[in-house]
Amino acid sequence: xxxxxxxxxxxxxxxxxxxxxxxxxxxxxxxxxxxxxxxxxxxxxxxxxxxxxxxxxxxxxxxxxxxxxxxxxxxxxxxxxxxxxxxxxxxxxxxxxxxxxxxxxxxxxxxxxxxxxxxxxxxxxxxxxxxxxxxxxxxxxx
Amino acid sequence: xxxxxxxxxxxxxxxxxxxxxxxxxxxxxxxxxxxxxxxxxxxxxxxxxxxxxxxxxxxxxxxxxxxxxxxxxxxxxxxxxxxxxxxxxxxxxxxxxxxxxxxxxxxxxxxxxxxxxxxxxxxxxxxxxxxxxxxxxxxxxxxxxxxxxxxxxxxxxxxxxxxxxxxxxxxxxxxxxxxxxxxxxxxxxxxxxxxxxxxxxxxxxxxxxxxxxxxxxxxxxxxxxxxxxxxxxxxxxxxxxxxxxxxxxxxxxxxxxxxxxxxxxxxxxxxxxxxxxxxxxxxxxxxxxxxxxxxxxxxxxxxxxxxxxxxxxxxxxxxxxxxxxxxxxxxxxxxxxxxxxxxxxxxxxxxxxxxxxxxxxxxxxxxxxxxxxxxxxxxxxxxxxxxxxxxxxxxxxxxxxxxxxxxxxxxxxxxxxxxxxxxxxxxxxxxxxxxxxxxxxxxxxxxxxxxxxxxxxxxxxxxxxxxxxxxxxxxxxxxxxxxxxxxxxxxxxxxxxxxxxxxxxxxxxxxxxxxxxxxxxxxxxxxxxxxxxxxxxxxxxxxxxxxxxxxxxxxxxxxxxxxxxxxxxxxxxxxxxxxxxxxxxxxxxxxxxxxxxxxxxxxxxxxxxxxxxxxx
Numbered sequence: 001x002x003x004x005x006x007x008x009x010x011x012x013x014x015x016x017x018x019x020x021x022x023x024x025x026x027x028x029x030x031x032x033x034x035x036x037x038x039x040x041x042x043x044x045x046x047x048x049x050x051x052x053x054x055x056x057x058x059x060x061x062x063x064x065x066x067x068x069x070x071x072x073x074x075x076x077x078x079x080x081x082x083x084x085x086x087x088x089x090x091x092x093x094x095x096x097x098x099x100x101x102x103x104x105x106x107x108x109x110x111x112x113x114x115x116x117x118x119x120x121x122x123x124x125x126x127x128x129x130x131x132x133x134x135x136x137x138x139x140x141x142x
Numbered sequence: 143x144x145x146x147x148x149x150x151x152x153x154x155x156x157x158x159x160x161x162x163x164x165x166x167x168x169x170x171x172x173x174x175x176x177x178x179x180x181x182x183x184x185x186x187x188x189x190x191x192x193x194x195x196x197x198x199x200x201x202x203x204x205x206x207x208x209x210x211x212x213x214x215x216x217x218x219x220x221x222x223x224x225x226x227x228x229x230x231x232x233x234x235x236x237x238x239x240x241x242x243x244x245x246x247x248x249x250x251x252x253x254x255x256x257x258x259x260x261x262x263x264x265x266x267x268x269x270x271x272x273x274x275x276x277x278x279x280x281x282x283x284x285x286x287x288x289x290x291x292x293x294x295x296x297x298x299x300x301x302x303x304x305x306x307x308x309x310x311x312x313x314x315x316x317x318x319x320x321x322x323x324x325x326x327x328x329x330x331x332x333x334x335x336x337x338x339x340x341x342x343x344x345x346x347x348x349x350x351x352x353x354x355x356x357x358x359x360x361x362x363x364x365x366x367x368x369x370x371x372x373x374x375x376x377x378x379x380x381x382x383x384x385x386x387x388x389x390x391x392x393x394x395x396x397x398x399x400x401x402x403x404x405x406x407x408x409x410x411x412x413x414x415x416x417x418x419x420x421x422x423x424x425x426x427x428x429x430x431x432x433x434x435x436x437x438x439x440x441x442x443x444x445x446x447x448x449x450x451x452x453x454x455x456x457x458x459x460x461x462x463x464x465x466x467x468x469x470x471x472x473x474x475x476x477x478x479x480x481x482x483x484x485x486x487x488x489x490x491x492x493x494x495x496x497x498x499x500x501x502x503x504x505x506x507x508x509x510x511x512x513x514x515x516x517x518x519x520x521x522x523x524x525x526x527x528x529x530x531x532x533x534x535x536x537x538x539x540x541x542x543x544x545x546x547x548x549x550x551x552x553x554x555x556x557x558x559x560x561x562x563x564x565x566x567x568x569x570x571x572x573x574x575x576x577x578x579x580x581x582x583x584x585x586x587x588x589x590x591x592x593x594x595x596x597x598x599x600x601x602x603x604x605x606x607x608x609x610x611x612x613x614x615x616x617x618x619x620x621x622x623x624x625x626x627x628x629x630x631x632x633x634x635x636x637x638x639x640x641x642x643x644x645x646x647x648x649x650x651x652x653x654x655x656x657x658x659x660x661x662x663x664x665x666x667x668x669x670x671x672x673x674x675x676x677x678x679x680x681x682x683x684x685x686x687x688x689x690x691x692x693x694x695x696x697x698x699x700x701x702x703x704x705x706x707x708x709x710x711x712x713x714x715x716x717x718x719x720x721x722x723x724x725x726x727x728x729x730x731x732x733x734x735x736x737x738x739x740x741x742x743x744x745x746x747x748x749x750x751x752x753x754x755x756x757x758x
Contacts, residue, residue, distance in 0.1 A: 116381075
């Protein structure tokens with residue numbers, strides 16, 4: 001049986017766990033807001049002319065929820081992962097991805113140029129890179 | 143250790159199952175959601191410089207959505223159940239002694255009819271033929287059948303009129319001499335309709351029965367007005383280029399924006415279809431027969447095509463266009479276009495029309511789609527964009543000499559009269575003119591004064607126009623002095639004039655101006671008119687009169703019923719309670735309100751029965 005991580009290393013797992021649950025709450029709330037816009041047939045979200053916004057906000061919601069769950073899973077897996085700087089980097093990368101990816105999609109949908117999102121969408125590529133690195137570092141820590 | 147052969151075969155079997163499953167799924171999907179249409183029909187073929195509207199949608203969703211709501215989009219569609227308005231569920235139709243049974247079976251629209259190619263003796267066997275294409279979606283839907291001769295189509299002889307919800311012969315839908323009939327099997331769609339009811343239609347005419355007709359897209363889509371978009375799409379695949387464009391003031395030169403063209407080039411974008419044109423050289427004509435016209439949005443239309451200005455099937459005697467859908471002919475002969483100044487404005491199509499309503503338009507897409515006008519352009523705002531001198535109500539009233547709130551103070555009622563005919567109704571001419579009694583005298587075209595003041599004579603209009611100082615009164619004969627001009631056009635005019643009067647008698651502005659109590663005998667008289675479309679419009683107008691709202695009459699019923707319908711209408715008119723309204727000699731009415739039958743019949747005998755065919 002691997003030794004239980006202690007001190008700062010243990011805090012990394014708790015941080016992801018706490019961040020994951022709070023993120024889940026936030027992005028579930030976004031989902032409820034999107035459903036409400038469906039319920040009240042809000043044209044600014046639903047009209048065909050705004051399909052880019054609808055797509056981006058759905059992506060923000062879906063990525064946010066999924067990444068929140070990844071953080072929860074990461075936090076719960078922490079005791080089974082090999083401690084070290086790689087694991088700490090994984091922790092931070094996953095948190096970074098959970099902020100940047102959904103935020104990029106959300107900001108991208110605030111204003112649209114026809115089929116192109118607002119420049120906030122440029123947060124998405126670094127977010128994707130963080131996610132890739134987070135999963136890579138986690139895999140290396142198993 | 144060597145694996146057993148069945149284990150080695152397992153991955154192959156799984157892969158094969160997946161592939162078979164996939165192909166089977168797509169086949170079933172295609173069958174269930176989109177039944178196969180006949181293969182020997184015109185098809186959409188995206189090639190060369192064209193990419194089709196589906197490419198545009200990704201970057202221009204709002205423009206795509208507004209175009210999708212337009213009747214341009216649905217001008218030509220595949221004959222699928224979701225694209226037709228009429229029911230095809232076991233509908234029986236009869237035309238010129240032939241029986242047709244429409245059916246909706248296995249997801250297909252079909253007609254059961256006698257085999258047109260049967261050459262044996264005895265009755266022809268009944269065959270079922272699937273419909274190929276449908277034209278229109280606003281006023282009419284017309285249907286096309288494959289002939290079995292390459293992609294050549296045949297006109298189904300019945301069409302569906304949407305507003306009254308009934309099938310009628312295609313002969314009846316046009317202003318067409320009753321003794322003539324539309325040619326049904328001459329490849330008309332391939333030769334003519336394809337020119338403008340598709341985007342970049344390619345007739346592919348190789349012989350009378352050999353037509354490889356295709357189009358870049360059915361209906362009038364993005365690239366008809368913006369030009370081919372392959373280069374634009376390729377260039378804008380780069381996000382860096384797109385975002386540079388979003389943050390710059392410059393225009394994307396890789397695509398045509400008709401609103402940014404100069405007024406005349408902009409009008410030519412619409413004029414490529416909304417005009418009577420023909421190739422102006424042999425090479426262009428030959429090219430059209432093979433692969434369609436070479437004109438692209440932004441080009442000079444006149445470099446490759448002539449705009450026709452004469453021909454009795456299209457024009458009044460003075461060259462004013464007489465049929466609908468050819469507004470470019472009228473526009474380009476209007477002073478607002480011919481003598482327009484860049485400083486003040488040159489009237490062009492997009493001065494009043496818009497192909498994509500703005501986001502804060504306030505109208506539904508369905509409301510906008512009916513004429514595709516900008517907000518406010520049904521009224522005086524259209525003209526006041528340039529003619530600001532009439533913005534002040536007192537100046538307008540001084541100019542029109544009509545009350546501000548009356549139809550006579552609506553610019554278009556005097557300057558864009560309802561003297562074009564198409565789709566079984568009168569439409570506004572797009573040749574801006576001023577009322578003229580002399581023009582009416584010389585061409586037979588109703589002038590604005592008499593089209594609204596239906597109860598007044600041509601002499602009355604001429605006197606008023608002379609009094610304004612606009613024009614001297616022309617010399618007029620006795621009837622033109624004594625009898626309402628509308629009655630003369632209705633009783634003695636040609637079929638085109640009679641059709642316009644049949645419509646005008648139902649025009650609310652004219653009814654409010656002229657009263658309606660005297661109109662019934664005249665509209666009823668048109669029930670016996672030889673032209674189907676005249677009878678149709680007369681009946682529609684009669685039903686707008688008080689006491690006739692429920693009057694039944696079948697305009698394509700047996701000729702023997704027409705006289706009876708006339709008598710029924712007259713009987714009802716005589717028995718209506720006396721209402722205050724115009725009476726007098728000029729309306730051929732006696733003081734007691736009865737009809738002056740002798741004068742009426744004398745004029746009727748002068749009817750211009752020359753065959754009239756308006757090729758809208």
